[in-house]
Amino acid sequence: MVDRIVGHRGYGPVGQMGRTDKAANVKKNDGGKQTDRVDFSSALKDAEKVGAATSAQETARMDKIAALKSQIQDGSYKPDLNKVAASLLPFLMRES
Template identity: 50%
Template sequence: MVDKINGGKGFGPLGGINRTGKPDVAKKSGEAGKADRVDFSSALQQASKTQATEATQQSARAEKLQALKAQIESGTYQPDLEKVAASVLPFIMKDS
């Protein structure tokens, strides 16, 4: 099947490859000497901010859970029954 596709030449290079083994790249005038550059600083800064925010949120959540556990253990926890009903209602309506 390869012979049919390549006309009996077998496997060969897919693109133009020069003798050094590097692909041929057409260089535009004025761009000779410019190197490719990748800047990750903004992405890394955003990732760092996200991690800091997550850590803050996790610590706040842990504090809130500790306070709720203490209220449950002491018997002073009183949930908002309207919020409980509103969150349970979609599940009840889905099953019926």
């Protein structure tokens, strides 16, 4: 286990120590040649879609929990005892 990280630069990307800005130097010296380019826009759009879907699911889950809490508080919650028993049975069988 690592107790501490020795160094004065702190945390950062791996492989950055002692590296000069080679990309800037190449761009200046290449005489207008095209360089490699990475476009993350499609990946970011996909991440936004996943985030929105997760947010919608979380909102629906919170609404369901709030409804169940109110049913429990006013005494109208009636669980299906067969489903409860069916979900407990594998747990009880594993314990014995």
